[in-house]
Structures are given as C-alpha cells and as structure tokens.
Amino acid sequence: MFEVTFLGTAAAVPTVERGLPALLVDFARHRFLVDCGEGTQRQILRSGLGLRRLDKVLLTHGHLDHLLGLGGLAGTLGLLRASPRLSIFAGPHALRLAAILLEQVVWPGARPPIRLDFVPVEPGCFYESGQLRVHAFPVRHAAPDSYGFLFERRASRPVLEERMEAMGVPLGPERSRLAGGHPVLLADGRRVVPDDVLGPERPGCRVAVVGDAESVDDLIEPVRGADLLIIEGTFLDADAQAARERSHLTIGDAARLAREAGVGRLWLNHLSPRYSAQAIADAAAAAFPGARVASDFDRVTVPD
Amino acid sequence: MFEVTFLGTAAAVPTVERGLPALLVDFARHRFLVDCGEGTQRQILRSGLGLRRLDKVLLTHGHLDHLLGLGGLAGTLGLLRASPRLSIFAGPHALRLAAILLEQVVWPGARPPIRLDFVPVEPGCFYESGQLRVHAFPVRHAAPDSYGFLFERRASRPVLEERMEAMGVPLGPERSRLAGGHPVLLADGRRVVPDDVLGPERPGCRVAVVGDAESVDDLIEPVRGADLLIIEGTFLDADAQAARERSHLTIGDAARLAREAGVGRLWLNHLSPRYSAQAIADAAAAAFPGARVASDFDRVTVPD
Numbered sequence: 074m075f076e077v078t079f080l081g082t083a084a085a086v087p088t089v090e091r092g093l094p095a096l097l098v099d100f101a102r103h104r105f106l107v108d109c110g111e112g113t114q115r116q117i118l119r120s121g122l123g124l125r126r127l128d129k130v131l132l133t134h135g136h137l138d139h140l141l142g143l144g145g146l147a148g149t150l151g152l153l154r155a156s157p158r159l160s161i162f163a164g165p166h167a168l169r170l171a172a173i174l175l176e177q178v179v180w181p182g183a184r185p186p187i188r189l190d191f192v193p194v195e196p197g198c199f200y201e202s203g204q205l206r207v208h209a210f211p212v213r214h215a216a217p218d219s220y221g222f223l224f225e226r227r228a229s230r231p232v233l234e235e236r237m238e239a240m241g242v243p244l245g246p247e248r249s250r251l252a253g254g255h256p257v258l259l260a261d262g263r264r265v266v267p268d269d270v271l272g273p274e275r276p277g278c279r280v281a282v283v284g285d286a287e288s289v290d291d292l293i294e295p296v297r298g299a300d301l302l303i304i305e306g307t308f309l310d311a312d313a314q315a316a317r318e319r320s321h322l323t324i325g326d327a328a329r330l331a332r333e334a335g336v337g338r339l340w341l342n343h344l345s346p347r348y349s350a351q352a353i354a355d356a357a358a359a360a361f362p363g364a365r366v367a368s369d370f371d372r373v374t375v376p377d
Numbered sequence: 378m379f380e381v382t383f384l385g386t387a388a389a390v391p392t393v394e395r396g397l398p399a400l401l402v403d404f405a406r407h408r409f410l411v412d413c414g415e416g417t418q419r420q421i422l423r424s425g426l427g428l429r430r431l432d433k434v435l436l437t438h439g440h441l442d443h444l445l446g447l448g449g450l451a452g453t454l455g456l457l458r459a460s461p462r463l464s465i466f467a468g469p470h471a472l473r474l475a476a477i478l479l480e481q482v483v484w485p486g487a488r489p490p491i492r493l494d495f496v497p498v499e500p501g502c503f504y505e506s507g508q509l510r511v512h513a514f515p516v517r518h519a520a521p522d523s524y525g526f527l528f529e530r531r532a533s534r535p536v537l538e539e540r541m542e543a544m545g546v547p548l549g550p551e552r553s554r555l556a557g558g559h560p561v562l563l564a565d566g567r568r569v570v571p572d573d574v575l576g577p578e579r580p581g582c583r584v585a586v587v588g589d590a591e592s593v594d595d596l597i598e599p600v601r602g603a604d605l606l607i608i609e610g611t612f613l614d615a616d617a618q619a620a621r622e623r624s625h626l627t628i629g630d631a632a633r634l635a636r637e638a639g640v641g642r643l644w645l646n647h648l649s650p651r652y653s654a655q656a657i658a659d660a661a662a663a664a665f666p667g668a669r670v671a672s673d674f675d676r677v678t679v680p681d
Contacts, residue, residue, distance in 0.1 A: 086453050087419040093449070111449035112416040115391040137452045137483060144445045145397070145415035149390050173481050178474055179441060 075100050075224060075280045075375040077303065077340075079367040080116040081108075084307045084343040085138050092116045092369055093138045094343055096303070098224055098280060100205050106130045106146075107222060107282050113142035114149050120370050124155040129200075131207075133284025134216035135167030144174045151179075151186040158188035162200070162209075164218025165193050194220055204229050204277075210295035214285045215320035221283040223295060226377065230254070230271035237270050278375055281336070285343065287320040289330040297334045300375045304330070306341030306366065309348055309356050324353055328360035342367040379404050379528060379584045379679040381607065381644075383671040384420040385412075388611045388647040389442050396420045396673055397442045398647055400607070402528055402584060404509050410434045410450075411526060411586050417446035418453050424674050428459040433504075435511075437588025438520035439471030448478045455483075455490040462492035466504070466513075468522025469497055498524055508533050508581075514599035518589045519624035525587040527599060530681065534558070534575035541574050582679055585640070589647065591624040593634040601638045604679045608634070610645030610670065613652055613660050628657055632664035646671040 076099040081092030093110020097117075104126045106113070117124060127150065132140055143161070150156050161171050168191050175189055192199070200207035208223040232252045242248055242265055247257045256266045281296040283304040296302050308316035310325040322330075324341065331339040339361050341353060350366045357364035365373075380403040385396030397414020401421075408430045410417070421428060431454065436444055447465070454460050465475050472495050479493060496503070504511035512527040536556045546552055546569055551561045560570045585600040587608040600606050612620035614629040626634075628645065635643040643665050645657060654670045661668030669677075 085456060087422065087449075089419075089423050092419070111446065112419055115393075115396070115416055118391065119393050137448065141445075141448045141452070141482070142415065144441065144448070145391075148441045148445070152389065170482055170485065173477070173485070177481065178445070178478050181474065181477075 074377050075226070075278065075301070077280060077301065077373045077375070078120055078122060079340075079342060079369055079371045079373075080106075080113055080120060081110050082342040082344055082367045082369050082371075083110075083138075084305070084345050087112065088346050090369070091344065091346075093142065094284070095142065096282070096342070097122065098282070100224065100226065101203070102126070103202065103205055104129065105207070105222075105224070108133055108139040108284060109142040109146055110138050111141040111145075114146040116369065117146075124150060124153065126156070128156045128158055128160060130159065130161045131194075131222055132161065132163035132167040132171065133212070133221065133282070134164070134214055134219035135170045136216050136285065139284060140167060140171055140174070143171055144179050147175055147185075147187070147189070148179050154186070156187060158190060160190040160192055162192045162194050164220055166217040168193055196220075208295075211291070212283055212286045213288050213291065215287070216285070219284065219286070221281060221286075221292065221295060223299065224280040224282070226278050228274055228277040230267070230274050233270055233272050240265050240269055242270065275377065278377060280375055285320070286322050287317070289322060289326050292330055293334045296330070296336060298336065299334070300337040301340065301373060302331050302334070302336040302338070303340045303342060303367075305343035306353050306357065307343050307345050309352065312347075324356040325360060328357040328364055331361045331364070338373075339364040340367050340371075340373060341365070378681050379530070379582065379605070381584060381605065381677045381679070382424055382426060383644075383646060383673055383675045383677075384410075384417055384424060385414050386646040386648050386671045386673050386675075387414075387442075388609070388649050391416065392650050394673070395648065395650075397446065398588070399446065400586070400646070401426065402586070404528065404530065405507070406430070407506060407509055408433065409511070409526075409528070412437055412443040412588060413446040413450055414442050415445040415449075418450040420673065421450075428454060428457065430460070432460045432462055432464060434463065434465045435498075435526055436465065436467035436471040436475065437516070437525065437586070438468070438518055438523035439474045440520050440589065443588060444471060444475055444478070447475055448483050451479050451489075451491070451493070452483050458490070460491060462494060464494040464496055466496045466498050468524055470521040472497055500524075512599075515595070516587055516590045517592050517595065519591070520589070523588065523590070525585060525590075525596065525599060527603065528584040528586070530582050532578055532581040534571070534578050537574055537576050544569050544573055546574065579681065582681060584679055589624070590626050591621070593626060593630050596634055597638045600634070600640060602640065603638070604641040605644065605677060606635050606638070606640040606642070607644045607646060607671075609647035610657050610661065611647050611649050613656065616651075628660040629664060632661040632668055635665045635668070642677070643668040644671050644675075644677060645669070 083091035
C-alpha cells in the first residue's frame with residue numbers, strides 16, 4: 074500500500090493556506106520526500122508524521138520553490154540526530170544546488186553531523202528494495218534535468234505459509250528462494266516449485282509523481298496505467314499563453330494526459346492563488362471526471 | 378512610533394505554533410526585518426503585512442535558524458518585483474553565508490532581478506534617516522560577529538507651523554533649517570531662532586533587539602533605558618548548564634539585564650518547546666515584573 078501525504082501544494086510562492094511543494098510517499102518502512110520547498114520541515118511537523126524515518130529526498134528539478142527547504146530540514150535532522158543519513162536523489166542540476174546549500178550554507182567548512190549522499194538519477198530504476206522499485210523518467214521543463222518519479226510495487230505472489238509448513242520447507246533461504254519464484258531441492262531430495270507454495274499473482278500498483286512540466290506527450294508512456302498520478306495544475310487552459318511562457322502545462326493538458334495514459338486517479342498540486350480550488354477541479358474534471366485538487370495535509374492511499 | 382511584529386518566536390527548530398526567528402520593526406515609512414529564519418516569507422503573509430516596503434534585512438548572527446529564510450524571501454521579492462532592492466545588514470560571518478545563499482543557490486550564475494546590497498555592520502550607527510537611527514552593538518554568542526540592534530528615534534522639538542506662519546518664515550529651506558535647530562536670517566533682515574518656532578523637546582524612544590547571546594554584562598550599556606527590549610528566552614535558569622554549553626543566556630539572565638539596564642518593557646522570544654509560555658513568563662517576572670513572552674504575530678507598539 075502506498076500512502077501519499079501532500080505537505081505543500083502552492084506554486085512558486087507560498088500562501089497563507091498552502092506551503093511550497095513537498096509531499097511524502099510512504100510504502101511499508103520506506104519514506105520518500107518528493108521535493109522540499111521552503112518550510113517543509115514545519116509542514117512535516119504540522120502533518121503529525123514527524124521527522125523520524127525521513128532519510129530519502131527526491132527532487133523533481135532545481136527550481137527554488139522545490140528545494141530551498143532542504144537546508145532547514147537537513148539542519149534539523151542533523152541537530153536532532155533523527156536519521157543517521159540523508160540521501161538526495163535528483164538530476165545533476167538540482168543536485169548541484171542542493172550540495173551548495175548543504176555544504177556551503179548549512180555546514181560550511183564543517184563535517185555534517187549526518188551522512189549526506191547526493192545520488193544523481195538517470196532515466197530508469199534508481200531504488201529497489203523488496204517489492205518496491207522507484208523509477209525516474211525525464212520531464213521537459215525550464216529547469217535542466219527535470220524528472221518525474223514512478224513508485225512501483227511489483228506484481229507478486231503471496232507466500233502461503235501453511236503450504237510451506239505442509240511441504241516441510243524449513244525456515245531460511247529455501248523459503249526466500251521459493252518466495253522469489255525459484256524452485257528448491259530439499260535435504261530429503263524432494264523438489265518444491267513456486268506453484269506448490271505461492272498463491273495467485275497479486276497485480277502491482279504504481280504512483281506517478283510529476284513536478285513542473287511543459288509538455289505531456291512524452292509523459293504518456295511513463296505514467297501509463299498508474300493507479301495514481303500526481304501532477305502540477307498551475308494554469309487554467311484560458312491562461313495557456315502564460316503557461317507556455319513559464320514552461321508549464323495547463324490543467325486541461327494534465328487531465329488529458331491522465332485520460333490518455335489510463336491512470337486510475339488524478340490529483341493536482343502546485344496550485345496558483347489565481348484560481349479557486351473549485352475552478353481547478355472543474356477544469357480537470359472536464360477531461361478526467363473525479364480529478365482531485367490537493368490541499369496541504371491531504372492524504373491519499375493506494376491499496377494493494 | 379515603533380511597531381514590532383513578531384513573525385517567528387521558536388528557537389533552532391520550528392514547531393506547529395512557532396516559526397523560526399524573524400520580527401519586523403516599523404517606524405514611519407521604514408521597515409526592518411530582523412532575522413529571517415526559514416519560512417519567514419510565509420509568516421509575513423500570515424501576519425497580513427505583506428511583502429511591499431520590505432527592503433532592509435538585519436541579521437543578528439549567522440546561525441541557520443536566523444537566516445535560511447532569506448533565500449525564499451529574496452527569491453519571492455525578485456519574482457514579484459515587490460521591492461527594487463534588498464539591503465542586508467549583518468556582521469561579516471552572517472553576510473558571507475547570506476551571499477552564498479543568494480548568489481550561488483537562489484540566483485546561481487545569473488544577475489539577480491533585484492539589487493542586492495550586502496552591508497557589513499560594525500559597532501555604532503549604521504542607518505540614519507530623519508529622526509531614525511539604527512545602531513549595532515556586539516553580542517557574545519557562538520556565531521562570530523553577532524550583533525544586537527538599537528532602533529532610536531532621536532529626541533526632537535516639534536515644529537509649530539502656526540508660529541512659522543506668524544513669524545512669516547517662507548516655505549522651503551528656512552523652515553528646514555529652523556526645524557533642524559539652526560537660526561535663519563529672513564529676506565527682510567529679521568533673525569528667527571529655533572525657540573521662536575519649535576515646541577518643547579519631545580524625548581526620543583528606543584527599541585533594542587538582541588538575538589542569541591551567551592552573556593549579559595556587555596549588554597547593559599547598549600540597551601540602557603530602552604523603552605522596549607526584545608531578547609532570547611531559550612532556557613530556564615534550572616537548565617543554566619545546558620544554556621552555557623549552547624552559548625545561551627537563561628531567562629533569569631535576560632530579566633536581570635532588563636532590570637539593571639532600566640528598560641521599560643521586556644519581551645522574550647527564541648523560545649524552546651521544552652517549557653510552557655507560562656513557565657517562561659513566571660521565570661522572567663521574578664526579576665522583571667510584567668515581562669512578556671512573545672507568540673507569533675504578536676504586535677508591540679512603542680508610542681512616541
């Protein structure tokens with residue numbers, strides 16, 4: 074199960090109601106912070122989720138409203154020793170800015186009290202643990218090296234423990250191999266195959282997060298069939314000219330992407346105070362009925 | 378009249394209730410932001426005061442909780458063209474960090490859309506305009522080049538316009554010279570002296586703002602007789618050991634400073650979630666009855 078918590082849903086400049094871009098993606102014991110606008114550490118406190126377990130930050134791109142909060146967040150993690158390390162995953166441009174912020178402003182000339190890993194991402198899978206994979210895909214935007222992220226729980230077959238017992242498979246590596254889909258030879262010479270001890274396949278599920286983007290054509294394949302798509306909804310189609318000039322989609326573009334890619338649910342964030350949430354929702358619903366407009370601290374669950 | 382608006386009253390790490398250190402000092406058309414912790418731009422919006430007229434930032438010292446918000450604030454001022462320039466006044470250490478943040482993270486390799494002035498302060502008056510003077514005085518703290526700031530409206534004599542009229546002083550430089558305390562010779566040969574056209578002296582008034590500090594002995598003279606003293610209240614005296622280790626005063630120290638320096642009012646900020654506001658107020662009141670504990674968005678007026 075994925076759980077997404079919107080921490081900041083404003084675009085460019087915060088408002089009284091909306092913080093700057095940041096959201097959490099939780100999967101089992103894994104927690105990913107996607108983008109980290111100024112004020113994110115406080116939004117995390119306000120969300121009630123707290124700072125523990127926060128050791129992975131993914132930056133969609135290097136614009137300030139998506140990364141300046143990394144300074145305060147990392148400083149606080151170091152102060153509270155909330156996490157022994159912090160890994161920052163991003164394209165080279167955003168990663169370079171994050172490194173200047175952390176190494177020259179937050180801890181200038183000093184050894185950071187937590188280990189910092191700056192991990193450049195390229196298109197493809199960059200994080201894998203158990204059934205979880207996280208993929209990066211390129212996004213076109215005014216900031217170089219912009220990426221979207223696809224969080225995937227892979228399709229899998231549940232382990233039927235009672236069948237393992239009945240077949241006499243001992244606890245240990247044999248069970249792991251069978252769970253991974255491989256046959257094993259037991260000590261007594263019997264061969265056990267996955268079909269003996271695994272249930273029917275459970276389909277995977279996927280959450281796609283796109284930050285700022287100027288076009289959708291190249292996003293259809295990366296987000297195709299995702300259970301949940303989160304993408305910017307900065308401009309109404311009536312302001313398409315302003316959107317193009319600022320390297321942004323329109324809300325209509327986002328909704329048409331969701332429809333064409335056949336995603337399950339669409340949530341819009343990165344919102345401008347120009348428009349009411351209702352106007353944004355209506356605009357999106359025209360192409361994608363049921364589209365939702367995120368508010369800070371909204372939580373969305375994608376069940377297995 | 379001075380008006381002080383507390384924007385963030387937490388220490389080191391924000392809480393749900395308290396933002397990181399920042400406060401505004403308004404005097405006539407002058408607006409000074411003292412310190413700029415992460416999230417200050419949003420606190421300004423929440424205060425209802427808005428970003429216009431914000432062109433002067435004073436940093437007490439270079440610790441992160443006092444300056445990281447400068448990145449987002451300057452970025453937004455540049456984006457909105459809310460102000461044609463931003464002057465940052467601070468000791469060399471804080472100024473260097475502010476410059477890295479603004480020049481290498483906010484606008485790397487680009488000409489900032491607003492003019493940035495980095496103004497190093499030294500002990501003494503560093504800003505003067507009309508009746509207003511702002512002085513810096515050294516403060517001992519773990520951060521190098523820490524300063525407190527004294528905002529002073531100088532003593533002055535009000536201009537009695539009806540006397541100017543009656544004496545036949547023409548509009549223009551003659552009136553300015555008289556208002557400034559100098560005699561003038563009129564075109565008809567009459568000599569007019571200040572006592573002819575000025576009322577009785579109105580005493581000046583002063584607001585002292587001290588950030589983090591580890592000792593008070595050297596602060597008594599700089600803040601002596603201030604109408605309002607704002608100073609950190611991070612630790613109770615019971616935790617004096619922790620306070621010393623972290624280069625901080627105790628609340629008792631702050632209250633005794635206020636008493637010994639004969640200040641009019643004492644407000645404490647830079648508060649730890651360890652203690653309730655009531656416990657902090659009680660601790661301060663023991664040495665300085667009437668001491669107040671700031672909350673975010675509290676406003677304090679110092680009348681002329």
